[in-house]
Amino acid sequence: RGGARAHSDGKMASTAAGKQRIPKVAKVKNKAPAEVQITAEQLLREAKERELELLPPPPQQKITDVEELNDYKLRKRKTFEDNIRKNRTVISNWIKYAQWEESLKEIQRARSIYERALDVDYRNITLWLKYAEMEMKNRQVNHARNIWDRAITTLPRVNQFWYKYTYMEEMLGNVAGSRQVFERWMEWQPEEQAWHSYINFELRYKEVDRARSIYERYILFRALAVLVLVHPDVKNWIKYARFEEKHSYFAHARKVYERAVEFFGEEHMDEHLFVAFAKFEENQKEFERVRVIYKYALDRIPKQDAQNLFKNYTIFEKKFGDRRGIEDIIVSKRRFQYEEEVKANPHNYDAWFDYLRLVESDTDAETVREVYERAIANVPPIQEKRHWKRYIYLWINYALYEELEAKASKRTRQVYQACLELLPHKKFTFAKMWLLYAQFEIRQKNLPLARRALGTSIGKCPKNKLFKGYIELELQLREFDRCRKLYEKFLEFAPENCTSWIKFAELETILGDIDRARAIYELAISQPRLDMPEVLWKSYIDFEIEQEEYEKTRSLYQRLLQRTQHVKVWISLAQFELSAGQEDRLLRCRQVYEEANKAMRSCEEKEERVMLLESWRSFEDEFGTNATKERIDRLMPEKIKKRRKLQAEDGSDAGWEEYYDYIFPEDTANQPNLKLLAMAKLWKKQQQESEATAMDPDKDIDESQT
Numbered sequence: 001r002g003g004a005r006a007h008s009d010g011k012m013a014s015t016a017a018g019k020q021r022i023p024k025v026a027k028v029k030n031k032a033p034a035e036v037q038i039t040a041e042q043l044l045r046e047a048k049e050r051e052l053e054l055l056p057p058p059p060q061q062k063i064t065d066v067e068e069l070n071d072y073k074l075r076k077r078k079t080f081e082d083n084i085r086k087n088r089t090v091i092s093n094w095i096k097y098a099q100w101e102e103s104l105k106e107i108q109r110a111r112s113i114y115e116r117a118l119d120v121d122y123r124n125i126t127l128w129l130k131y132a133e134m135e136m137k138n139r140q141v142n143h144a145r146n147i148w149d150r151a152i153t154t155l156p157r158v159n160q161f162w163y164k165y166t167y168m169e170e171m172l173g174n175v176a177g178s179r180q181v182f183e184r185w186m187e188w189q190p191e192e193q194a195w196h197s198y199i200n201f202e203l204r205y206k207e208v209d210r211a212r213s214i215y216e217r218y219i220l221f222r223a224l225a226v227l228v229l230v231h232p233d234v235k236n237w238i239k240y241a242r243f244e245e246k247h248s249y250f251a252h253a254r255k256v257y258e259r260a261v262e263f264f265g266e267e268h269m270d271e272h273l274f275v276a277f278a279k280f281e282e283n284q285k286e287f288e289r290v291r292v293i294y295k296y297a298l299d300r301i302p303k304q305d306a307q308n309l310f311k312n313y314t315i316f317e318k319k320f321g322d323r324r325g326i327e328d329i330i331v332s333k334r335r336f337q338y339e340e341e342v343k344a345n346p347h348n349y350d351a352w353f354d355y356l357r358l359v360e361s362d363t364d365a366e367t368v369r370e371v372y373e374r375a376i377a378n379v380p381p382i383q384e385k386r387h388w389k390r391y392i393y394l395w396i397n398y399a400l401y402e403e404l405e406a407k408a409s410k411r412t413r414q415v416y417q418a419c420l421e422l423l424p425h426k427k428f429t430f431a432k433m434w435l436l437y438a439q440f441e442i443r444q445k446n447l448p449l450a451r452r453a454l455g456t457s458i459g460k461c462p463k464n465k466l467f468k469g470y471i472e473l474e475l476q477l478r479e480f481d482r483c484r485k486l487y488e489k490f491l492e493f494a495p496e497n498c499t500s501w502i503k504f505a506e507l508e509t510i511l512g513d514i515d516r517a518r519a520i521y522e523l524a525i526s527q528p529r530l531d532m533p534e535v536l537w538k539s540y541i542d543f544e545i546e547q548e549e550y551e552k553t554r555s556l557y558q559r560l561l562q563r564t565q566h567v568k569v570w571i572s573l574a575q576f577e578l579s580a581g582q583e584d585r586l587l588r589c590r591q592v593y594e595e596a597n598k599a600m601r602s603c604e605e606k607e608e609r610v611m612l613l614e615s616w617r618s619f620e621d622e623f624g625t626n627a628t629k630e631r632i633d634r635l636m637p638e639k640i641k642k643r644r645k646l647q648a649e650d651g652s653d654a655g656w657e658e659y660y661d662y663i664f665p666e667d668t669a670n671q672p673n674l675k676l677l678a679m680a681k682l683w684k685k686q687q688q689e690s691e692a693t694a695m696d697p698d699k700d701i702d703e704s705q706t
Helices: 002-021 040-050 066-086 091-103 107-120 125-137 141-154 159-171 175-186 192-204 208-219 234-246 250-264 271-283 287-300 307-320 323-344 349-361 365-376 392-405 409-422 431-443 447-460 464-476 480-493 498-510 514-525 533-546 550-563 567-579 585-602 606-623 626-635 668-695 697-705
Strands: 220-223 226-229 638-647 653-663
Touching (some): 066 091, 091 125, 125 159, 141 159, 141 175, 159 175, 159 192, 175 192, 208 234, 234 250, 234 271, 271 287, 271 307, 287 307, 409 431, 431 447, 431 464, 464 480, 464 498, 480 498, 498 514, 514 533, 533 550, 533 567, 550 567, 567 585, 567 606, 585 606, 606 626
Antiparallel strands (some): 638 653
16 A cells, blocks of 8 residues: 555656646647648748748858869869759759860860760750860860761751851951851841841852852742742842942842842732832932832822832922822822722721812812811711711811901801701700801801800800800900890809819909809809819808908808718818917817817728828827827827728638728727727736746756756
């Protein structure tokens, strides 16, 4: 029994010691899997991105004797060979290995590595380039030639090999060898730039005949006595001809152009070829030849494809031909084109505009009127305004032509009246037409007709633009009583238009009738519906401030605050009290901020309340005392980050969103939130202490023993 008690005592002691050593593990109540799973791969990737484990750089090695150098070479070669053995297809490992051997002047070894690499992947362009560059860098010319020969034989479609091979031979002064390489290249019929490189190579050594023969092959390549087209493009023929012209072989250049015209025939005629041919003959002062070329081309090329040709022909005739004759030709040709367009689509008003512009430039008035009458006869078939927007400008241009060019005021009046009779005013109208007619009558010093036209427009089809134009006309004539009547009709037509109310009140203010202006503002703000009420209230308040009626301004602010509790209204009121210039302006301004803060407590938009407090704090920073500054600092909210769950349109979960919220100290409803925030911070601190204890359990044992 005594032994059992001793055994149990020892077991209890060991259990107590175990309890002291093992830290207390927090109990997990919710053992369900987390919504966002974190994998080990993600943890490793984040650790790599953040560089949590910074490895120190390897120490610098100084090699002092031959044995140490050989040992270093052996280790490096073993490392390179291991890398190659792991993955033979990674060409960068081969290149690094060869470049390292090259840096040690082990050219033979580097050569062997490149050859081994080529056995693995002979299609790798970089490998061939590095191999050849190594040989050229070490002045191994024959080896470099051998490599380039192998490269162009193995991969003949890689132009870079050919360019570098020819450049190397040219730099070595081996012109014949470079030419031989070019010839081998041309057998593969490469792209256009390769032929130009060969031609430029021959021209660098003044071999014009050789360059000409290359151009011939460039245009037409002969193989097995059959004509095979290599680059039958027009621009290539033009380049060939310009090459001959540049070297003063003018007969050869003309022959090239003639061959090109014959080659393409009438089925594949191109205006660029004829333009270049004509310019060449123009440079040779062969003006008759130029005319023949242009006329031959214009007769055979479709008009829509010969715009550039016709333009150059016009320029040529303006330089060397009869001006009047060529202009007649151009006008008649363009008129024919426009006639074809308007016949195809009579409602193509853009074509009519171009046609009329052409006719107005060089035709008598009767012909212009005839074309205008034909144009305005094409009335849009649908009575919708969007179909009439282009058509109405035909009438406007017609009236302006009669007034400004033909100087016929009676016909101008008839045009305007005919247009206004044609418009379906019950469905829509064009205010610009009425205003242009009225302005025309004013220019004719016929004011009653202008007023009659505008009055008719307001009676038939009232529009804001018509009222504004009529009022502006009467203002310029200084007829203020008429302006008042027009404003009254305008506001009866559109009482929701705040701009009209403001303009009417400003007119009365300018005329010095302050009471009428105030009455207009009162009528305006009493309207049940306004398009821009904030602009109207601001204008009214600014009006009272200009009149230095501060009590009325305060009353206006109070009335506005009864309608809206917007933060900008409160801030504007506070700024008004500050700028009123009275002795108690600071006290009044502070009172406004106090009232605004109380009113904004129930506001759902906390950002607006923060904006108010920021404005208040800037006021106190400039004009307040230390006590008021401390008070406003205590009122400032605490900005916290929260999360809320998002839902998609179909009701499914769309994840979580972080947002910022504000907790105001003076809100009693938010006091539990502040207490909860403080408790959360205290709990987090305790958790950190417990984690520190768990990381160092021996420290707790030592402390318990002491």
